[in-house]
Amino acid sequence: MKSAQSIASINDFVIKFANVNGSGSASANELFARAVMRMGVPVAPRNIFPSNIQGLPTWYEVRVSEAGWLGARGGCDMMIAMNPQTWDRDVASLDAGGYLFYDSTKPMPASKFRDDITVLGVPLTAMCNREYTDPRQRQLFKNVMYVGALIALLDMEFGVAEALIVDRYRGKDPLIQANVHALRLGYDYVRAYLPCPIGLTIRRADAVGDRIFIDGNSACGLGAVYGGATVTGWYPITPSTSVIESFTSYCRKYRTDPDSGHARYAAVQAEDELASIGMVIGAAWNGARAFTATSGPGISLMQEFFGLAYFAEIPAVIFDVQRGSPSTGMPTKTQQSDLVACAYASHGDTRHVLLFPENPYECFTFGALAFDLADRLQTPVFVLSDLDMGMNESLCKPFDWDDSRRYDRGKLMTYEELEAGKDFGRYLDVDGDGIPYRTIPGTHPTKGAYFTRGTTRNAYAKYSESGADYVYNMERLRRKFDTAKNLVPAPVLHAASQPTRFGAIHYGSTSPAMAEASALLEADGIHVDTLRVCGFPFCDEILQFIADHEQVFVVEQNESGQLRSLLINEGEIDPKKLVRVLHYDGSPITARFISGRIADALSDRKISPIRKVAS
Amino acid sequence: MTYLAKPKLLSADAPRNALGYTRRDYEGAISTLCAGCGHDSISASIVQACFDLDIEPHKVAKLSGIGCSSKTPDYFLGNSHGFNSVHGRMPSVLTGAALANRNLLYLGVSGDGDSASIGIGQFAHAMRRGVNMTYIVENNGVYGLTKGQFSATADKGSKSKKGVLNSDSPIDLAALALQLGATYVARSFSGDKEQLVPLIKGALRHNGPALIDVLSPCVTFNNHSGSTRSYDYVRQHNEAVNRVEVILPRDPIETSYPPGSLRRIVQHDGSILHLRKLDVDYDPSDRIGAMNHLQERQALGEIVTGLLYVDSSAQDMHSHLNTVEKPLNQLGDAYLCPGSKALEALNALLR
Numbered sequence: 001m002k003s004a005q006s007i008a009s010i011n012d013f014v015i016k017f018a019n020v021n022g023s024g025s026a027s028a029n030e031l032f033a034r035a036v037m038r039m040g041v042p043v044a045p046r047n048i049f050p051s052n053i054q055g056l057p058t059w060y061e062v063r064v065s066e067a068g069w070l071g072a073r074g075g076c077d078m079m080i081a082m083n084p085q086t087w088d089r090d091v092a093s094l095d096a097g098g099y100l101f102y103d104s105t106k107p108m109p110a111s112k113f114r115d116d117i118t119v120l121g122v123p124l125t126a127m128c129n130r131e132y133t134d135p136r137q138r139q140l141f142k143n144v145m146y147v148g149a150l151i152a153l154l155d156m157e158f159g160v161a162e163a164l165i166v167d168r169y170r171g172k173d174p175l176i177q178a179n180v181h182a183l184r185l186g187y188d189y190v191r192a193y194l195p196c197p198i199g200l201t202i203r204r205a206d207a208v209g210d211r212i213f214i215d216g217n218s219a220c221g222l223g224a225v226y227g228g229a230t231v232t233g234w235y236p237i238t239p240s241t242s243v244i245e246s247f248t249s250y251c252r253k254y255r256t257d258p259d260s261g262h263a264r265y266a267a268v269q270a271e272d273e274l275a276s277i278g279m280v281i282g283a284a285w286n287g288a289r290a291f292t293a294t295s296g297p298g299i300s301l302m303q304e305f306f307g308l309a310y311f312a313e314i315p316a317v318i319f320d321v322q323r324g325s326p327s328t329g330m331p332t333k334t335q336q337s338d339l340v341a342c343a344y345a346s347h348g349d350t351r352h353v354l355l356f357p358e359n360p361y362e363c364f365t366f367g368a369l370a371f372d373l374a375d376r377l378q379t380p381v382f383v384l385s386d387l388d389m390g391m392n393e394s395l396c397k398p399f400d401w402d403d404s405r406r407y408d409r410g411k412l413m414t415y416e417e418l419e420a421g422k423d424f425g426r427y428l429d430v431d432g433d434g435i436p437y438r439t440i441p442g443t444h445p446t447k448g449a450y451f452t453r454g455t456t457r458n459a460y461a462k463y464s465e466s467g468a469d470y471v472y473n474m475e476r477l478r479r480k481f482d483t484a485k486n487l488v489p490a491p492v493l494h495a496a497s498q499p500t501r502f503g504a505i506h507y508g509s510t511s512p513a514m515a516e517a518s519a520l521l522e523a524d525g526i527h528v529d530t531l532r533v534c535g536f537p538f539c540d541e542i543l544q545f546i547a548d549h550e551q552v553f554v555v556e557q558n559e560s561g562q563l564r565s566l567l568i569n570e571g572e573i574d575p576k577k578l579v580r581v582l583h584y585d586g587s588p589i590t591a592r593f594i595s596g597r598i599a600d601a602l603s604d605r606k607i608s609p610i611r612k613v614a615s
Numbered sequence: 616m617t618y619l620a621k622p623k624l625l626s627a628d629a630p631r632n633a634l635g636y637t638r639r640d641y642e643g644a645i646s647t648l649c650a651g652c653g654h655d656s657i658s659a660s661i662v663q664a665c666f667d668l669d670i671e672p673h674k675v676a677k678l679s680g681i682g683c684s685s686k687t688p689d690y691f692l693g694n695s696h697g698f699n700s701v702h703g704r705m706p707s708v709l710t711g712a713a714l715a716n717r718n719l720l721y722l723g724v725s726g727d728g729d730s731a732s733i734g735i736g737q738f739a740h741a742m743r744r745g746v747n748m749t750y751i752v753e754n755n756g757v758y759g760l761t762k763g764q765f766s767a768t769a770d771k772g773s774k775s776k777k778g779v780l781n782s783d784s785p786i787d788l789a790a791l792a793l794q795l796g797a798t799y800v801a802r803s804f805s806g807d808k809e810q811l812v813p814l815i816k817g818a819l820r821h822n823g824p825a826l827i828d829v830l831s832p833c834v835t836f837n838n839h840s841g842s843t844r845s846y847d848y849v850r851q852h853n854e855a856v857n858r859v860e861v862i863l864p865r866d867p868i869e870t871s872y873p874p875g876s877l878r879r880i881v882q883h884d885g886s887i888l889h890l891r892k893l894d895v896d897y898d899p900s901d902r903i904g905a906m907n908h909l910q911e912r913q914a915l916g917e918i919v920t921g922l923l924y925v926d927s928s929a930q931d932m933h934s935h936l937n938t939v940e941k942p943l944n945q946l947g948d949a950y951l952c953p954g955s956k957a958l959e960a961l962n963a964l965l966r
Contacts, residue, residue, distance in 0.1 A: 037966075212965035222961075228951045230943040231714045233707065254953040262939040264946055266714045268932075271740040275707035278700070278737070282711025285698060286676065286719075287944035290711060304701050398962040401955045407948055440944065441676045441696035441712070442719055449673060451689055453699035463689070 006118050007097040008199035011041045011066035013077040015150075018090045020083050022054030028143035029060040030393070031168075032150055035161040036064055037213055037395070040205040044070040044512070046392045046588060051238070051331045057086045066207050070394055071513030072588040078200055080146060087112065099198055101146065101153070118198065122149050122189055131185065141182035148186025155197035157204070158187055212398050216389040219360035220319050221246025222399070223367020224291055225254060228407050229317070231290040233270045233279025235298065238331050239387040240321035243293035273298040277305040277316070284315045285452060287440035289371045289407075291317035296325040296338050299345065306380055307346025308454045310477075313427070313436065315374035315381075315410075319367065322386040324586045333586025334387035336508055337558035342382045343536055343566055349474065353381045353484050354536035358511035359389065361396035366489065366534075375410040377484055378438060386557070388588040389509040411437040418447040426450045426461035427473060434480030481537055488535025491542050494518065496527035503549035504581070504598065505542070507533040507563060509588065510555055516591035517598070526599055528553070536566065543571045546578070553598055555581040557589050633669040641665050641672055643693040647686070653805030653831030654684055654753045658691045660808050661722070661751075664815035665692065670720060676712055677722045680705040680734060683760055684726030684753035684831075703734025706741035706750070710932070713746050716942040717933045720819060721748040728758050731767035731786045738788070742795040742824050747931035749818040750826045752788055753805070755833040763836035776836050789923060790909045792826040793902055798929035799825035800905065801922045805832070814922060823929035830918065899925055
């Protein structure tokens with residue numbers, strides 16, 4: 001059956017794969033996404049998966065966009081419907097004129113289809129049953145077969161996917177042959193029995209450039225390696241676990257002593273999140289660069305230790321890969337809802353330094369930078385990623401490193417300085433920036449030792465219950481926080497093409513959708529300056545941006561507008577000036593959503609131009 | 616914890632160890648614990664052990680949690696870095712510190728509230744993880760800082776100072792450490808310095824997790840007639856299984872005990888433990904035997920003290936993790952950062 005109004009698009013559409021968790025489809029789906037990328041067409045895939053191991057539905061959404069938009073688009077032009085359990089929902093979710101690809105081994109009644117879509121059936125199970133006897137092979141190669149079918153349907157180059165298989169299984173010839181054979185089976189069937197190419201096609205382009213394709217968690221782990229981390233205490237939790245897996249994997253490659261075979265790092269799987277941050281604090285106190293990776297529930301558990309590290313002034317790096325909250329929330333869905341919990345983690349007047357990467361490149365660079373900042377400021381530094389950025393591969397500029405760069409270990413007083421009689425007061429503000437000097441255990445036989453504690457002390461680290469000593473410390477910590485304002489990465493401004501009274505502030509993985517939303521709004525004559533916040537505390541440029549605009553939209557992925565709350569609280573901003581644009585259903589925010597909300601808001605206020613964009 | 620430093624008065628003929636240090640060099644600030652507190656005796660034993668072993672004070676990192684016992688690291692080894700962390704979580708902080716620098720000595724001081732309640736998880740995992748440390752529990756069966764509640768080590772049937780009967784069974788931290796894989800397990804009494812000092816010395820020389828559960832009566836809240844942690848009760852029910860002496864290879868110590876009852880145990884670092892067994896059937900290299908012995912004596916209402924178990928071939932966490940010999944906190948940029956060329960190669964793989 002075929003619709004008269006099928007979607008026709010070259011290098012600009014969305015394909016969704018509906019699978020069953022545990023069916024081995026992930027590598028096949030990724031093969032397809034990479035093949036698109038290798039044809040020079042930008043691609044943005046996203047896993048939508050349940051919190052279980054096997055049996056529940058899972059989707060893999062691939063956005064193909066030669067224009068380079070990497071945010072989620074919304075909608076679906078082609079569905080690879082491999083999960084009977086979600087069939088009705090999947091069919092319904094197709095845009096009119098879309099394409100439905102399914103396993104036609106078992107006949108489906110007409111009532112299971114729609115009149116306004118194109119249906120493409122391939123008897124995948126029957127083909128697998130003829131070709132393979134092993135049940136697992138039948139399942140795995142069925143996935144590769146539908147990729148082969150797609151290569152034909154979308155008019156892609158077979159050799160591109162074939163080369164990817166060769167790269168993936170290099171040195172394992174039987175695996176290469178078997179996978180290429182399955183790919184060819186799917187491809188040949190479609191070429192022989194279905195009209196192809198369909199309206200959606202991939203044409204070779206040159207829009208990827210030298211960009212790389214990697215997930216944010218892997219980039220965070222690599223950032224920790226380059227940042228000089230040697231100790232991690234960690235506890236498994238979705239979606240942050242692969243940060244540690246990446247770190248240890250890269251360490252095995254780059255940090256194994258060539259002569260002895262010994263490790264130049266230590267990774268300990270702790271008994272819980274409390275122990276993991278405890279290990280980090282102990283290691284950092286003793287002069288190692290140390291970090292942990294966790295998610296919202298882990299952040300909750302670590303609170304007491306965050307307060308200790310803040311008040312005792314111990315460096316620590318925490319990668320928080322945010323997920324749906326509160327409580328267990330939506331463990332495999334994305335959100336940006338740990339912002340306030342991290343900014344003010346622990347009881348009392350604590351304030352923490354936060355970094356907001358927007359993509360894997362910044363997961364790497366901010367990840368490495370976090371260790372310098374933690375040492376320089378002697379305080380915990382949080383790198384706030386999220387599931388969307390952390391667990392999905394995306395295109396980003398290639399990693400780079402300045403070999404002349406040296407780690408900033410901050411104010412460490414040495415044996416020589418102590419020996420020379422330099423005054424050492426652990427909490428003495430020598431330079432007026434709020435940052436004191438510290439010594440590492442074992443530095444000097446008779447000088448520089450001090451007692452670290454979470455209770456009040458004087459400038460020389462002696463226990464004190466004096467109110468004056470407490471106030472001295474708190475004011476110094478405030479000065480230190482002010483110092484941090486100029487050390488965190490500066491915000492990134494994208495000015496609208498015309499002067500405007502309106503601005504939008506956003507952070508992290510919202511960035512690609514925000515960029516596309518700006519373009520959509522501009523196309524409708526609505527001009528909005530955008531500012532991406534890269535760190536907390538907020539620097540003056542952010543506050544100036546708000547002051548310079550009559551109305552500022554704050555775009556984020558949580559229910560309460562946490563970035564907005566922080567801006568109001570820390571910048572003493574009039575709440576009326578900041579308009580919430582909130583998306584928090586667990587799916588990544590889309591350009592359509594942002595532009596729709598901003599256009600609606602401006603329309604409601606009867607501020608021209610008021611043309612709405614399609615939502 | 617105190618802000619009062621001890622006066623720097625020193626007798627000219629004060630004994631000095633091989634490093635030229637006097638015992639004063641191993642002391643800390645003036646204790647603010649109650650007069651007669653058993654914890655101060657333990658601090659004195661730590662001072663004595665470190666002095667005897669010629670340990671450089673600044674090569675010791677002393678860590679604790681929260682509570683009366685956890686205050687004590689301020690009162691010894693004043694030239695060591697100390698860390699008063701959070702309640703019950705000293706073991707993880709110590710583990711991290713030990714990961715950073717394997718060349719320091721790690722001394723963890725904790726209490727029964729700290730280790731047997733909120734911290735029992737971290738206590739257990741530090742023992743099984745093989746952290747190279749001396750973990751001293753100053754065990755008085757009561758919460759002193761909050762004025763007299765039972766701790767988890769308090770015996771069932773004992774009474775609080777206010778007359779409340781304890782209906783819960785006690786946790787035996789030594790028995791737990793044995794079960795969890797600690798490779799040096801001892802129990803002592805803060806009033807028995809003759810036994811405690813050698814046990815601490817043995818623990819400091821041990822390569823692996825060493826637990827010493829020290830019964831340390833609380834003079835203010837748990838030294839009354841209904842208590843099973845009072846000085847009188849412990850003295851009456853104390854049965855030592857052996858006596859321990861540490862003899863360093865470079866400086867042998869003659870023992871005054873009959874040679875026929877000595878047992879030699881060569882430790883990982885070459886130091887030798889000489890155990891004088893009071894119980895002829897007791898074998899301190901037998902973990903299961905030690906566990907049985909503890910249970911049997913406990914059933915009789917007795918407190919077993921002495922070196923209960925030692926594994927002379929123990930390996931520590933760094934061996935398990937296969938880390939480099941050089942402390943991780945001393946590795947420079949060149950050893951840690953793979954550089955731009957490695958990134959270029961990695962980028963090529965990611966396209």
